[in-house]
Amino acid sequence: MSTWKRLVGFAGGKLGRWPVVSVWILLALAATAVTGDLDQLKDNSTEARLPADAPSAQALELAEDKFEDDGHEPLFVVYHRPGGITDADTAAAQADHEALQDELAMPGATTPDPLLSEDGEAIVVVAALPPEAITDDALEATMPQVDEILDADKPSGLEVVPTGPVAAEYDLDAVFEGLDTKLLLVTAGIVALLLLLIYRSPLLLLLPLACVGVANILTNAAVFLLAKHASMTVDNQATGILTVLVFGVGTDYALLLIARYREELRRREDRFAAMRAALPSTFTTLLATAITTALAMLILLFADLGTTAALGPVAAVGIGCALLTMVTLLPALLAIFGRAVFWPAIPRFDPDAADTAEGRHRLWHRITTVVTRRPRAVWTVTVLALLAATLGAATLSSGLTLADSFTDTPGAVRGQKLMAEHYDAGRTAPVEIYTPTASATEVAATLADVPGVKNPLDERESTNGDWTLQRVVLTDDPVGPRAEATIDRIRAALTDVEPRALVGGNTATTVDVNAAMDRDLRVLIPLILAVVLIVLIVLLRALVAPLLLLASVVLSFAAAVGAAGLVLDALGYTKTDGTFVLYGFLFLVALGIDYTIFLMNRAREETALHGHAEGIRRSLTLTGGVITSAGIVLAATFAVLTVLPLVFMVQIGVLVAIGVLLDTVVVRSLLVPTLALDLGRHTWWPGRLARKPSASPAREEVPV
Structure with a gap:
């Protein structure tokens, strides 16, 4: 060093x-x-996101290895007019269908004719886009071309919205651009x-x-x-x-x-x-x-x-x-x-x-005097207040879906909602079941009996004939929790019939992503706490103080989640996913502990020179102003995330900003110092400071 x-x-x-x-x-x-174009190196693919052993990831790998690319991806276009589709609307949809097939679709690909909904208020058109038109770079040219075709001669009052996985990917790329x-x-x-x-x-x-x-x-x-x-x-x-x-x-x-x-x-x-x-x-x-x-x-x-x-x-x-x-x-x-x-x-x-802490830091000396006058009362009230704040977490719920992920409503999300209202919403994102061909008939019969599965779309064999892909439509919106429950039922039903069967598709991917989030929460949070605890033990050369600090940060995090829940409830963003808790915990524990390290590292120095009680008071006085300023800066920078059009980023920004302010203003100023004062020199157990109230006469202090 x-x-x-x-x-x-x-x-x-x-x-x-x-x-x-x-x-x-x-x-x-x-x-x-x-530094080159980092965007060219980013991997936002489904494969990169999923665990390698997830069933939907294995299904993707099997599709790439065993099946020829059928050469196209479906783009759905929804035409909607409240009160009923007119003849002019039908003619426009038919003209768009032909134009999309002529100008953008893969040669030879066939798609169904425009389909009128049963209530007569919507028409859906399907275009078969070739693979080269839907890469990340190509979409930037393809989708504007689609919009140009759809806008040409569009009847007044008719809502025309591209949707489906291709349109959703384009909208997401546009958000990050x-x-x-x-x-x-x-x-x-x-x-x-x-x-x-x-x-x-x-x-x-x-x-x-x-x-x-x-x-x-x-x-x-x-x-x-x-x-x-x-x-x-x-x-x-x-x-x-x-x-x-x-x-x-x-x-x-x-x-x-x-x-x-x-x-x-x-x-x-x-x-x-x-x-x-x-x-x-x-x-x-x-x-x-x-x-x-x-x-x-x-x-x-x-x-x-x-x-x-x-x-x-x-x-x-x-x-x-x-x-x-x-x-x-x-x-x-x-x-x-x-x-x-x-x-x-x-x-x-x-x-x-004057070179005393009181003379140079008058404001924080006054704050310290008030805070440390009755330490037990202060930390007790503080803990109760933080526990009360945790109750706000009840306003939050899990189940953040694609439709809930944007602060506004992109076209693909709007189109998905229209499909759900007027058609079988699952048609835009069918479930893909890969099974050994020898079991295909039995698997198909089993799927027909699973609640939530409406009907099959198509079936085709792999290049060597050993595997069969069956695509089925769900009765529910494929991005909702009910569809995810259907995936669980499908997998459970196929376990006894054909254990080798793999269930893939967008909804299955969501199920596997959620399972990975749950696993990460259970595994990573204890590991993060262990790392922070070890570093604190080494730094402070004690055991009680690190445990005390870790407990205070965890309580602060729980209070921050509760307070953030109230704010997010007011903003209308109460649905979360597992990464909200994990990322929030990571940033608040890893960053929030910094301020406590600043305080307690200084407290250790001052305790060695002035005794425990005076050392704690002096450390709070000396570090108060700069740590508060640093906390405000960090909270404000994370609050910048709230200007982004993604609900997840807004939620993380709110949570970390509130949590950092709680750490600097409440935990570091009220809870930690008063707990340390109430515990006395036992705070530093088993280090030498627990046995030795003062190491030497007072020296000229140097604030951190």
Whole structure:
């Protein structure tokens, strides 16, 4: 560690500042040069998301290995007019059907004629699109061409909506298009505004923001290179969260270093000496928090769900780049500008000024005095309040479907609803059953008796004749919980008839994804807690304090879920999936524990010098302002996710923002200090601080 301290100390030194900045300029230019189009490397496919042993994933693999591609994917178009379809509507649907077949459909593919619904209010048209027209790149040209055909000579008042899996994929791609840039701009704007409010200094607005921007460039380059050359999986969800994470964590690290540097400038006339005193000790704390967060993120590699596993290494890379930037580039820039960086509120060297915690942190000294006057009463009321907040979780429910996943209603979702209202909704996403040909007849008879299965669509054999694909239509909307229950019934019914049968298709995929989410919750959450606990034990050299901190963070998370539930209920986004709990837990435990590490690491130092009770009081006084500021910044950056048109992102943004504020304002300021005071020196058991109330006379304190 001493070697690392010397290395990072060099960055803010008189000789090291310019070389470090020069190296970073070259590094940023190189990172920009090597970074290509990350979108081309993203894997948002179903195969990447599913566990390899999931039945629907095995069905996909079997289809690719044993069956010839039938050469087309169906695109459904729904024509809807309340009160009844007119003759002009029918003629338009027929003309569109012919135009789609002539201009876009695969040659030789046959599709049914336009079908009028029984209630006479809708017509559905099916177009057979060739494989080359539905790749991620080709869809950007195909769907606008479809819209052009459908808009031509459309009768007034007729609603025409493309739907089905092809249209849904296009709508989802459109949501993510330009998302990274939008997130970057909004996040940078929020961080800039908060830095200006915190410091009221133009340079202290620009320098941390520039460093976070460089960290983001370095992160994107590292992720691109790892995705291209090391087969690291990257998807839209991971890159969207990554930008917010780098800006939030990087700014937090900057705030902690700047606060320590400013304190040292008041003690030391030489700005380089001030940086030499501030940087090494701050680095120790930042390294501990970064390791904790990165290790927690890497636990996601044990996830079954591909999107969850993809986030882990991507997030860990971002945290590492943020730490590296903030302990090298930022100190060098601060050392170059010196005291002027704080203009107009420049900290002056004044060795005769009062150097007590009370004198320099009057507001937090008053808060500490009130909070610690009756510690048992304070922590008891705080725990009861947090427990009460958890009741809000009752407003949340599981079962987030594709139709519920957008803050607005994309065309494919609207079309799916129309299909469900006027037709067999399952026709747009039939269930695919792959079975050995010898058992095909028996399987077909079994399927006919399963509740929720309406009728078969078609049947075809594999290239070698050993396997048969049977496609059936469900009676319920294929994206709803009732259809998912039908998948479970189909699989159960086929277990005795043909154990080798595989059930695939969109609905079966959803069932398998939900099962993977449930498994990940049961496995990953205990692993994350174990990693955080081990790091805290090593850092604090105690057992009681880490257990206390972990319990407080878990309680804070439960309260955050409850409070977020009330907010999401007001917004109308109460349906969630398993990743809401998992991601929320990950970010709030991994990031929220940072603030407690800042507090308790300082408390350990102060306890060794001033005794337990005084050490706890001084640590709260000394760290209060900067940790509160850092929490507000991190909460605001995650709140940026609420501007996105995806319900899941809105939910995570609300949950993490509320949770971080609870951690910094309630848990760190009220619960943890008062619990530690009430437990006394036993907090540090079995370490030496539990046996030794004070190690030495009071020294001049240096706030973190």
